[in-house]
Amino acid sequence: MPDPSTAEAAPPRYIEALNRALTDAMEADGAVTLMGVDIGAGGGAYGVTRGLYERFGAGRVLDTPIAEAGVLGAAVGAAMAGLRPVAEIMYVDFITVCLDPIVNQAAKLRYMTGGGVRVPIVFRTQSGAGRSGGAQHSQSLEGLLAHIPGLDVYCPADGRDAYDLTRAAIDADHPVCLIENRRLYGKRHPGWERDPLPPGKARVVRDGDDVTVVTWGRMVHETLDAVAAMEGGASVEVIDLRTLVPLDVETVRASVARTGRCLVVHEAVEQFGPGGEIVAQIAEHALFDLDGPVRRYGALASPVPYSPGLEAAMLPGSDGIAAAITAVLEH
Amino acid sequence: MGADSSEGPAVADAGAPSRPGVVDPPGAPVHARPGDLERLLGRYGTMARIRAFEEAVGRRFRDGDIHGFVHTSIGQEAAATGACAALRDGDYLTTTHRGHGHCLAKGADATAMMAELFGRETGTCRGRGGSMHLAQADLGILGANGIVGAGIPIAVGAALAARSAGAGAVAVAFFGEGAVHSGAFHEGIGLSVAWQVPVIFACENNHYAEFTPSEGSWNGPSLVDRAASYGMTAISVDGNDVFAVEDAMSELVAAARAGEGPAFVELRTYRMGGHYEGDATPYRADDEVERWRSADPLARARAALEPLGALDRADALDAAAAAEIEAAVDEALAAPYPDPASVLENIRA
Ligand SMILES: Cc1ncc(C[n+]2csc(CCOP(=O)(O)OP(=O)(O)O)c2C)c(N)n1
Numbered sequence: 198m199p200d201p202s203t204a205e206a207a208p209p210r211y212i213e214a215l216n217r218a219l220t221d222a223m224e225a226d227g228a229v230t231l232m233g234v235d236i237g238a239g240g241g242a243y244g245v246t247r248g249l250y251e252r253f254g255a256g257r258v259l260d261t262p263i264a265e266a267g268v269l270g271a272a273v274g275a276a277m278a279g280l281r282p283v284a285e286i287m288y289v290d291f292i293t294v295c296l297d298p299i300v301n302q303a304a305k306l307r308y309m310t311g312g313g314v315r316v317p318i319v320f321r322t323q324s325g326a327g328r329s330g331g332a333q334h335s336q337s338l339e340g341l342l343a344h345i346p347g348l349d350v351y352c353p354a355d356g357r358d359a360y361d362l363t364r365a366a367i368d369a370d371h372p373v374c375l376i377e378n379r380r381l382y383g384k385r386h387p388g389w390e391r392d393p394l395p396p397g398k399a400r401v402v403r404d405g406d407d408v409t410v411v412t413w414g415r416m417v418h419e420t421l422d423a424v425a426a427m428e429g430g431a432s433v434e435v436i437d438l439r440t441l442v443p444l445d446v447e448t449v450r451a452s453v454a455r456t457g458r459c460l461v462v463h464e465a466v467e468q469f470g471p472g473g474e475i476v477a478q479i480a481e482h483a484l485f486d487l488d489g490p491v492r493r494y495g496a497l498a499s500p501v502p503y504s505p506g507l508e509a510a511m512l513p514g515s516d517g518i519a520a521a522i523t524a525v526l527e528h
Numbered sequence: 529m530g531a532d533s534s535e536g537p538a539v540a541d542a543g544a545p546s547r548p549g550v551v552d553p554p555g556a557p558v559h560a561r562p563g564d565l566e567r568l569l570g571r572y573g574t575m576a577r578i579r580a581f582e583e584a585v586g587r588r589f590r591d592g593d594i595h596g597f598v599h600t601s602i603g604q605e606a607a608a609t610g611a612c613a614a615l616r617d618g619d620y621l622t623t624t625h626r627g628h629g630h631c632l633a634k635g636a637d638a639t640a641m642m643a644e645l646f647g648r649e650t651g652t653c654r655g656r657g658g659s660m661h662l663a664q665a666d667l668g669i670l671g672a673n674g675i676v677g678a679g680i681p682i683a684v685g686a687a688l689a690a691r692s693a694g695a696g697a698v699a700v701a702f703f704g705e706g707a708v709h710s711g712a713f714h715e716g717i718g719l720s721v722a723w724q725v726p727v728i729f730a731c732e733n734n735h736y737a738e739f740t741p742s743e744g745s746w747n748g749p750s751l752v753d754r755a756a757s758y759g760m761t762a763i764s765v766d767g768n769d770v771f772a773v774e775d776a777m778s779e780l781v782a783a784a785r786a787g788e789g790p791a792f793v794e795l796r797t798y799r800m801g802g803h804y805e806g807d808a809t810p811y812r813a814d815d816e817v818e819r820w821r822s823a824d825p826l827a828r829a830r831a832a833l834e835p836l837g838a839l840d841r842a843d844a845l846d847a848a849a850a851a852e853i854e855a856a857v858d859e860a861l862a863a864p865y866p867d868p869a870s871v872l873e874n875i876r877a
């Protein structure tokens with residue numbers, strides 16, 4: 198594997214890090230095979246797979262018809278029979294048309310066969326609300342996937358993790374849902390020279406003593422913006438979970454034990470969202486370290502509206518995060 | 529049965545494909561018959577309204593008044609117009625991400641549609657839906673859709689309800705040829721045959737699904753053969769000839785109303801614009817686009833109007849469409865945005 202942390206002038210964009218990770222993984226292992234709608238000659242709806250079709254050919258970069266249930270089912274079969282498929286679902290919202298191969302097949306086959314098969318498969322997809330994509334192109338469904346035993350769920354927040362978590366997902370011998378954020382695609386993030394972290398290790402993005410904010414994906418950046426804009430000098434620790442499954446409870450617990458206060462922020466709908474699990478973990482492992490209630494801050498329980506003002510009212514943003522941090526601190 | 533039978537075999541019109549998979553356009557004017565003048569002018573007027581609407585959408589998207597994703601149907605106006613001309617008010621339709629034309633042709637108000645695209649409270653969906661989710665239940669428009677194929681079984685269900693209601697209504701599912709690979713298509717079409725419900729599957733084959741030429745991705749029998757194999761009437765029609773579409777649809781709709789069950793029609797057409805606004809279409813050749821421009825559905829209708837001495841009336845319809853859409857844009861731009869406090873309305877009944 199080429200050393201991705203070779204010093205460079207500017208860090209690669211998030212999308213370039215993804216492309217590089219796919220390229221390197223395909224170079225490293227001839228079994229890695231991409232499949233998805235328009236990922237070939239078209240380079241992908243957002244250009245993540247650009248150049249791979251030309252480089253690796255139609256046999257390893259499979260442009261598929263719009264038949265996600267069939268494609269993912271075939272990917273499951275191919276995985277059991279020796280390939281390492283990376284199957285793209287163009288928007289995470291579209292997993293609803295192909296949940297069976299994800300939930301009832303890929304996630305369960307190793308278990309149901311008593312360890313008899315391996316299903317080394319990556320479901321690559323992306324989310325990213327806030328640009329009027331409408332109710333069927335704007336959801337954050339990582340919690341829905343994380344609920345299914347047998348699926349790992351990775352949500353990279355910057356270029357370093359986009360590379361490392363993609364490589365880790367492809368290397369894993371079990372199914373992984375890799376959920377990119379399209380609003381990060383064009384961004385260059387500092388930290389490219391960081392050492393790679395494995396899945397299941399959270400990262401403390403910002404140290405602090407008064408309150409812990411646990412988040413992931415694009416909300417890491419919204420949280421940092423919120424903290425930067427906050428007055429009053431509260432000392433806020435920000436943790437990027439990086440992967441929901443496996444979940445790094447220990448990093449969260451240790452931080453909360455020190456700060457005594459915690460807010461969980463996510464782009465997904467708050468009601469029955471992944472924040473509930475994290476809050477429950479804190480209640481189970483750090484209740485007596487708390488100085489006040491743990492809070493969640495996510496999207497309102499509504500389909501994502503199209504009109505920009507409504508969408509802004511529905512989604513979490515940096516102003517709301519700042520207010521929520523203040524509320525947690527003041528309780 | 530085939531409305532196209534006079535034109536010969538199902539799919540290919542004339543000439544060799546310009547590149548693998550992309551069929552050459554038809555050339556003849558609209559098939560007008562004596563006495564068709566007023567009807568043709570009516571259809572032309574609808575097509576002109578759709579064209580003007582879509583052109584305004586393109587401009588307003590570039591100006592930043594329209595958000596998110598927007599897909600226009602320039603070049604496909606005859607399919608929407610001809611098909612909806614065969615429908616009545618009580619009939620249902622479902623459509624796709626490329627559904628503006630179907631909604632206009634079914635009677636939706638251009639101002640309310642434009643307001644929806646601008647995200648305003650006065651929009652067809654109060655700004656909650658946007659272009660991909662236009663809907664108007666009182667006109668039987670059960671929704672555009674952001675999920676490819678999703679509207680197909682929904683139309684089957686509407687047809688089931690229509691049959692129970694007993695008023696002779698039908699449902700039409702509009703979808704692109706890219707949807708025929710989806711499970712929703714095969715399950716929906718299979719159910720419709722099992723139930724023998726009054727639904728027409730109107731597949732607008734514009735030869736591309738996003739950036740991919742479609743013929744290359746099915747690599748097998750034609751769409752019509754596939755649909756016919758489920759046991760239903762399936763025909764292919766020149767989808768840029770508004771009368772050919774209307775005649776074919778009228779026949780299929782009449783049969784469905786009479787209880788003869790579902791049918792499939794391929795409407796062969798071409799999208800002149802990109803997949804979405806802002807798509808630079810690097811995946812197709814300019815000369816291919818130019819050849820299809822010569823088969824433009826409005827130009828072909830004009831070619832039929834010319835010998836009837838009615839071009840000035842067509843010009844007047846163009847002017848009326850332009851004025852209507854300009855007024856719609858102005859009115860929609862002046863309309864208020866929804867109150868953010870109303871964001872949680874209508875989540876449940
Ligand atoms: C289930 C699902 N998969 C993929 C997409 C992304 N997508 C949107 S439109 C489109 C192409 C559709 O092609 P076609 O059905 O021919 O319709 P056209 O755009 O040509 O009108 C694709 C792949 C989607 N919206 N839904």
Ligand SMILES: [Mg+2]
Pocket residue numbers: 704705706732733734735736737738742
């Ligand atoms: Mg198409």
